[in-house]
Amino acid sequence: MAYRRTTFLRAAVESVLSQTIPRESVEVLVTKDFASPAIDRFLAENGVHALLDDDPHIGPWMWRAISATRAPLVAFLDDDDLYTPDRLAHVLKVFREHPALGYYRNRVAPVDAGGAPLPAKFWGPHEVDGELDRTGSLYTAPEAKVAALTIVRQTHPLFNSSSIVIRREILSGELVDHFRQVQNPDPFLFLAGVVSPYGLYLDRERLTKYRRHPENITTSVWASEHGFRDSQALADLAARLAPPGYALWFRERSVNVHKYLWTKRIVEQVKNGGPRRRPAQLAVEYLRFLGQHPGLLDWDGSTWAAVGYAAGYLVAPSLTRRVRGTSSHLRTYE
DSSP: OBSSOOTTHHHHHHHHHTOSSOGGGOOOEEEESOOOHHHHHHHHHTTOEEEEOOOOOHHHHHHHHHHTOOOSEEEOOOTTOEEOTTHHHHHHHHHHHOTTEEEEEEEEEEEOTTSOBOOGGGOOHHHHOTHHHHHOSEEEOGGGTTTTHHHHHTSOTTSOGGGEEEEGGGSOTHHHHHHTTOSOHHHHHHHHHHHSSSEEEEEEEEEEEEEOOTTSSOOOHHHHHHHHHHHHHHHHHHHHHSOHHHHHHHHHHHHHHHHHHHHHHHHHHHHTTOOTHHHHHHHHHHHHHHHHOGGGOOSSHHHHHHHHHHHHHHHOHHHHHHOOSGGGGOOOOO
């Protein structure tokens, strides 16, 4: 899947073509919003089907790609990520061992823009996924999803679609209509696995190379607002379809996404150099929001850095705008 970016696409496709399973057992489809003679020639020479789709909405974009395939298992790969050579062979083995499996996810191995491994000391909690070091790979049978919730929550199944494989059947009925509206497919695919009659598998193996580069995290207020609306819709869907514990999890996630949006609004106002009062006004509204959600109150930088940023801008705007790294403390969810 590639949108407005050609830089990494060939490497991503090559990582699929170089899998250890026979080429004829893999149906490879690329969906992208651009034409490129060099890339299109490479795809055609390697028997890779391509869809040209300029829809900026991720859900319908992905659904059209899924609909154009026929394989019983659907694996996803963003253009800037990579598969390890044995990933698909390993995934097929897991599905054979667990016939009732519907949703699969493996851990990631972060790499830099050039594909070189990043030292583990720079990994975020969602990349470490340390609970799986303690438990090992975790299979949850269909009837055991509620009992397994406590452990499942401590992993990070809502992150990185390039690590996800689903049984095609879990996207059916009204879930398809909702999928066509999502902007963040990763948590939706997990929820689809939860509400399906199939099991979940969280693999401790690191079979996806997650590329870190300046373009792979969208941090604009516009994107954050879309993410918040998406999280609200997903929480509402979970409230109707998922077991109560999972529904509460998605509601809590939506509140955390809202918290992140408040911090982004404040930082963006300072960054754009607007009137000094505006970030302070947003900070007051943010504090009111925190008062309504006392569970979010703590003393870490992610909660209070935005308030300090707004106060600093009110007192010393030029100095505050020169501060570097403040926004790195403001991510509150993954």
